[in-house]
Amino acid sequence: MKLKITCLLFISLLFICFTHVLAQPLSKKTVFTHADTLRGSNGPGRNWWDVTKYDLHVKFNIEDSTISGFNNIAFKVLNSGEKIQVDLQEPLLIDSIYLSYSITKGTGRSEKIEKFTREGNAYFIRDMHLDRGTHGVLTVYYHGKPTIAVRPPWDGGLIWTKDKSNSPWVSIACQGLGASVWYPCKDIQSDEPDSAEMHITCPDTLVCVGNGRLRGKIINGDGTATYDWAVVNPINNYCIIPYIGKYVHFGEIFKGEKGDLTMDYWVLDSNLDKAKKQFQDAPRMMKTFEYWFGPYPFYEDGYKLVDAPHLGMEHQSATAYGNGYQNGYHGTDLSGSGWGLKWDFIIVHESGHEWFGNNITSKDLADMWIHESFTNYSETLFTEYYYGKAAADAYVIGTRKRIVNDVPTIAPYGVNKEGSGDMYYKGGNMLHTIRQAINNDDLFRNILRGLNKIFYHQTVTTKQIENYISTQSKIDFSKVFDQYLRTTQIPVLEYKQNGYQLQYRYTNCVAGFKLPLKIIFKGQRWIKPSEVWQTLNLYPEGDNTFSVDPNFYINTKKVD
Template sequence: MKKIPYRFILSLLIFHFLSFTSRAQPLHQKQEFTHADTLRGTITPERAWWDVTHYSLSVNFDFSKRSISGYNIISYKIVSAAAKEMQIDLQLGLDIDSVLYNNENLSFRREENAYFVAVPSTQNEQEINKVTVYYHGIPRPALHPPWDGGMIWSKDDNGNPWISVACQGLGASVWYPCKDHQSDEPDSASLSMTVPDTLTAIANGRLRSEIKNGDGTATYTWAVRNPINNYNITPYIGKYAHWHEDYMGEKGRLDCDFWVLDYNLEKAKLQFKQVIQMLHCFEHWFGPYPFYEDGYKLIEAPHLGMEHQSAVAYGNGFANGYKGTDLSGTGWGLKWDFIIVHESGHEWFGNNITTKDVADMWVHEGFTNYSETIFTGCEYGTDAGNAYVIGTRKKIQNDKPIEGPYGVNQEGSGDMYYKGGNLVHMIRQIINNDSSFRMLLRGMNETFYHQTVTGKQVEEYISKTSGIDFSKVFDQYVRTTQIPVLEYKISGNKLSYRWTDCVKGFNMPLKINFGGEKWISPTQKWKTIKIKKGEENEFSADRNFYIRTKQL
């Protein structure tokens, strides 16, 4: 038996590892759900009556003890008759010390990862009130961030503390008390961080103050003026160097700030030149960057990357590709930095347009995955973009639908990336007009500007705006694992075709190559068209469609 070279085996192992990590999800896929999952994923009565308007979060970080302490002033609007209790989420490992309302202590009880705070009965609808929640503890450490997330207590190459958080899916309540449901974003927020004065602390938005406390610590306060996902509020603490650039965009001057570990400054300045290219491309296709008031920042992080709003986390080693690898296998993915492009794409899809339930997370990841194709097309042409998205199909596993179960804080299959991207690509083909497709993407970001939405709202918007009923296409690719099959047969001067392995009523139009390009409109019933002599052996489906074909 021929011996398999060690290098070949190692290459296979690396390929499988990258295939896993590139599609790993921020939540573990669960087969059964607990009461804690329901508390986390449902709009409970104790959540329904109030709407978050602002978080004012202040946190002290103790690197030696891996502990944090602080408070969050939660401003909220009463939208309906107040319940007797308010649900405030804070995960095990952290404890609430007290809750103050108008300087009075409120009683509270704990249930799993949620606290239920007794609230005064004197609150009235439409009032805006505040509670201050004091807390402390040792937050869950991140084991494999950003996928297995939590608090990151790391060190840089020089042994300096390097601290951050990655908590998408897991939830922001892993490190601060909040209303930890994706449907309710604070309209604005601030984060004050007290750290050793030898370090710099950075967060979302703009720096409001930097105070030397005279005891070996410093307090940095950053603030955002726009609505923000809970999990996007994030500290970056380390020995950072900084530079600034201006980008003249669709809404005027956009502040672009870059923060990297001091010893990485020169190579970062070279690699991060791609940011301006990315902004130019994405503003053209998606509309203005959604957070001009808060600026754009790219910040080196002690993990691979995350779409932290106006403060994108970067950990891709200042190299092109995904950790030096092309996820499409075509070569195009090595021509640009995956983390710069993908995580910044989330500023439009995920941060600007946010789904109410993580079950619809395919909206975030499918459209953002397709932003990679858009960028490839911007830089290298449409054919290169097509090749890239088609190349990613080999990673689709069709293990489960990309839409997850609702109300339990659980997303669908990791296929939401590559299958989701290919779904958007097919929508583009069917619209068959890039100007119209571009206006659809820009219209989405304008219509749902700074909003939380459902997946159904996005689907209905696409159908209504395009004038094409995509409902069965969404049912097929979002809610099943079936790849539709075009069955066809050629007899004499006739081509017959139909869809199989599909949802009832599936009617996706399809471009075929058959004596030239043609559009057909298959259904689940046989249809027949005449063909010319000599075309019998030329049939193929356009490769931009994620389908299978079967000749009978």
Template structure:
């Protein structure tokens, strides 16, 4: 009977562990205790960080590939938010600071862990615009398993050409260049100048301004980013690249598409990227609004690692296969009809790059929405039922191991459930709202309201609740702050039906849920934490059905 299956399903969910590696494993490692180094890296509120607002970076970095050595300088342009004479920037302590120059003179600085404290010769006044330049060098941390355990990745392609890339989400951009290393303060624009040995090319974010022969065996590639960008997105990709291009006629006009595969993969890239990149743009502009970075264009760049959402320059390493390295993460078949990395990592252009969480603890804002975007892509081309089957199928990877929201102020992400559990939560919120056009309006409205902004948990949840016209905060609270999932208990006594939610920690949890008699139409009921009667003609413990297809919940019926 279905009721027995629902009971087994509920208990199975409570004991569930991930059955295979998630498409993008959680960042970093689980930490139970935090150190001063964590606070220096993750704090958003220290006066040494809040005193200045970054406006512009110019990275000028030379890669000595053979020695795995980098050298160069970074220009910081900023606006003073308050009066100050000391600030903090960040650079991993295995990299040497050669000097810091301000108005022609070298400044004093101290270092503690990966934080650098810079002292100015006089007070910098609130509202003033100023700048300094950091010269540095060294052997940056080599990625052990990019992008999850990142840094700088050194490889060779199948023809023996050097192939180098950066991937530093979570650990931070300061692993390879000096920066104010926090997501809250995005730079407004950036110039990225990467010098590489002759015979190789660099592909970075934004648009290529010029290529300069340095006459010393190196060539410099200058890329300009016109839009705000979070610093972990800034990338270098060095290899034997070739180039082809296209145009997408989008909501804001003609969007340039630039594709940079390795030279010998040109035909594969034309076939794979040429199909799925335009399809991705069609789906996501429909659901989320215009691609957020028309001024910088859209790019795909082949990488040795699996992929990263580098803004306007998505890194791609899925070997030109459909699915996730040829696998369907949903087990439904729908995931083999498109290239996972093209779709998922590009989805981050809207959630992660356009809308960026202020604190790493709220990475669910990036990953839950982008995971959910996969099902919307499926829905766009194969129908709503297919999209919902896809997101439902990904539940097999949910671990329910710890909260999705991490600890604030210490650069700490939460559970890897931010992907699949988060995606299922959003599909459930859509089901609760029960108005697909309103839901689409909410997704587009998020990207319009918070266009090119960094946001908090409350800003996102409050916006969705307001636009939905219902208080959804307890739902987000339960699924994001607690590892347990709600169980809907239904009880029949003397011909009457009663329901309540158990295994809930969120205050005032009273989530609407859909129930029906076998084969009939679904009806919403809104249980609370106390048993309350509900009306459903013909319902008995043997005939009642709960919509566990769209609701990620447990169910017990007696």
């Protein structure tokens, strides 16, 4: 009996783990502080200046798990302002700050900032008096022993570990927690630098891999080497990540919609043979997503998969891979349909973020469904592309058992909070439902491609995405988005059946909810339910059983 109880407990914990396997680390917080507002809002220390480039120089000291360096933060002044907020999380410390700037019609200046103050994880420089049109560079020197991730990638921070051969292996995972956990920056999603450089110094026995292109390597002569990586496209702060370890490289050229795309693979030397086999899913992924979403958004920076000391993350042009070189999610099909074992979950899911998350980025963490719902649905689209629509339907419907409906998918704004982990499975099923209602796969595909074209390299709000889908489909989905993103209620179609007569209405829904439905009742047909009872009369002959197409994520209830 004890063994049986132990097994049941283990199975329950395993289910909970997989149910929340992709949930973000900040989703459970309900009480907000001044620090949350400083971190999550576009306040007076942020809203008047725009970051144009990060030029980051950091030395990783593996012996004592410390880092030191500086960041050149290039910016332009949008409106006159006096206070600048620079974010750097404790226990890291800013040593000094220098400001150089030029005015459009004037001479340049350079000065050391003699006074700055700290409020928790935010530093403030006051009395700046910079006019609109000014271009400047803040050079921020810092050092310290950064927060160590306990359970990456869900718990953010630095990862200091060793590979199987006992060689050092270092990286970072900081989505949600923020890039300021390891470098000083303007840590808000709405302001992406237009480009970025990383100059990473590490032991010369190791290799550093970063975002974009490798521009050079310098042997410093003191047992260290400095690797210079650069991206020429806009990039979100949390996506700027180095990987340090015993890396080797192989690659290929993908003939894509915009020409030749370099696809590079950086793996630990011990994983080379496995990677050459498993990473065959990468060009398959690229072919699928260019079909559905449009051209890969970062041809200039290339595409990379990089062995990571954690499960995975969508680091732009340098996707973190830690799935153990097996199909599914660590060998498990999250849908239970069997189709999830036909492909490598991390290659497909994390790469899908290059379009939704990296190309199109939510301005506020509260709108992370834009990243995760579309990317979750990319798994279904990948399955459909290679295994057919029936397989894809089975996959997405199978994931519904992981929806918990605990809190709304969209969280409060301005406090650096993510909504429910349902942004994955519920969000994917919402998009699948919207696709059914559109009832035109060519149009649906054009909407997905249109999103990536219209909002190319932009930060966006939920309303922008909602309005685009409604406008392009010519169906008002506003109440559908309200239902699935802003409540935990799943709409119920109540129905009464009397032979050839069917009565139906929506309940458990927001006011004005009118999702069209495909039903099976004496054949397939469409109905347009509302909160008011409606009646469908048909000839009494034939099969009078009733059901709703299971591809619609709703519940049904027969009433007297």
